[in-house]
Amino acid sequence: MQRFLHIQPQKCTGCLQCEMACSLDNEGIFNPAKSRIKVFVFHSEGQFAPFTCTQCNDAWCMNACPVDAIQVDRDTGAKIVIDTQCVGCKVCTIACPFGTINYNRDTGKVIKCDLCGGQPECVTACPTDAISYIDSDWAGFERMRASAEKSLASAANS
């Protein structure tokens, strides 16, 4: 089964545990500035939105890379950056329609979500289940189940 990061912004409190978990796993340090997932705050609406790479199937970043430094992790389907090949040209950061691949000036390479090899640390760290790692073919499973439950109730009442 292939999974993906399913984000429910309405559950997010903006605590940044995900950003710290991400930077700890990738950089060995607590540093939101180096996180591959970013929580956006929409202050006057009172909303928070975690956002990261959706692992496109036909990935712009991968297609744009002139040195084949972005490759598919066969186990997870993640598009991962091969550091030894990346030359830091940043073309992928221009190609990505979502802005989720970014340059890291400290290393001279680009960084993006790699799904932590199949055990995403942001999911483990999130205290409110705003980020979950679920079957990519069944993104609507929970909503469908809830709707089905509702249909049971309305059937019982009719």
Added chain:
Amino acid sequence: MAWQRKILRVDLTNGTCKSEPLNMEWAMQYLGQRGLATKYLTEEISPTVEPLSPENKLIMATGPLTGTMASTGGRYSVITKGPLTGAVACSNSGGFIGAEIKSAGWDMFIFEGKAPQPMYLYVENDKAQLLPADFLWGKSVWETDTLLHQKHQDPLLRIAAIGQSAENGCLFASVINDLHRAAGRSGVGTVMGSKNLKAVAVRGTLGVGNIRNPKGFMKSVVAGKQVLAENAVTGQGLPAYGTQVLMNVINEMGALPTRNWREVQFEGAGKISGEAMCEPRATDGKANLVTNAACFGCTIACGRISRIDQEHFSVKNSPKYWGASGGLEYEAAWALGGDTGVDDLDAVTYANYLCNEYGMDSISFGATVAAAMELFEDGVITTADTDGIELRFGNAEALCQIAEQTGKGEGFGKEIAQGSKRLCDKYKRPDLSMTVKGQEFPAYDARGIQGMGLTYATSNRGACHLRSYTVASEVLGIPEKTDPLVAEGKPGLVKAFQDLTAVVDSSGLCVFTTFAWTMDDIQPQIDTACEGNWSVEKLAEAGERIWNLERKFNLDAGFTAKDDTLPERVLKTPANAGPAKGRVSELGAMLPEYYELRGWTPQGEPTQETLERLGL
């Protein structure tokens, strides 16, 4: 290590910023944040310094766990000698700037002297500079935040600022960070204003590493998060209702000070409670509460984000207040609501917005308005004094008007800005000032919760609930239930809470974790992060050392045991209703035992033996 081992010394008089190593010998004794900064302060200023003179210093300090993944590890404190009290002032805030300071590579900023003209500090990792703030002076906290983000073209900049109230000398001005988190009490913002320091803007991209035992640390962090999630208060009550979960509870037990402490139960409590914030309004069908929100790293998320009905009188003609902003926590709801007798939730929310916008402590502001309302009701002051404002208990319009006047330093607001003690002294009714050491009471009646009376009387920063929150034990049964109406046993309870809280306030963690965490949960997180073999015993001793250091500073500043007291209204006028009806605070019975437990003389001074034991 967890410390960055580096402090920034900002000489405002000469406009210089210098890096210097953190004194690790002191860190081993005082941990960080509150404790360590108080050590620096007491070493560097005279206790008799005039708080608003250039000779006073102001320290912004993080703890070793600030900026780490430890739940709630985003706290910072502002430490100085407070102008409201003349005592040591230490105000703690969450939000995000504490972690940003740490991520920029600093443990502390020490500000000294006074800038010849308005300046702000801009820090980008190891680059720190003082820049002219003429374009910010006279602006609110919110405007300052916008202008600095615009100027630096950096949406990720974290900002702490003072508003107009501090510039105008309001004695309870706060330092507000991230728009609505406050280092609130004792006038720490006033000191910042007296130094012509308008704001501190920080961007840190270096991160926090140097964890002594990374695997052990993450294990204790994960375990700690689990405990918070499974606890009814931190896992359910606080996320759902914030600290406002207490409004109805405290009211029912007859410990909700009402109308300047004349009464102990407020008939309108339900209307301004946490539950009310979640209910759809009759007017527009929407709830006051938009969402809960977390500070940096916090897995509790007690913060409130609210929205006022656009048709409400307070904001009808002011679209800038129509968006969501920082909502009411319990203390603010009580001070601006219960203590003033105002039961209009949106009006109280609006007054809270103004406290954030103009940079005022909502507790001291609300409590001073309550005292002014009693002066008005008693006919001591009239509309001639208040520029026509009918400053009566329960008058929501008057609350909103006086909040704006106080924030701007206009009209009768100038007198409110001096705090309740100076206001009541001026009108020769000192009996109406509900203060200790010049600082206004928070939201728990000392007649109905006996431990809180001793807490207020002995707090080193003037009346304060956060120095030993015995409410946890006396009301919520944490760590074990004690009878709130009984004074016996409370001196020991207060001392234990004071020392524990001093540790939490020095670590980078939030004191609200202690609803769920004991020292056994906190100690492993500190010890795995920091070198120094921090056992529970060593931490408790550090807490006691911090408490005594603060006490010694205050004694040297001129305070005596006579100042460890409460207003007569609490000591002599019995509670008028509820379970505590007929009772007064039994402070007199508790204080001698407390001094003895502390190892102090009957005059409230630490004995030589105590000082030596703690290495002071």
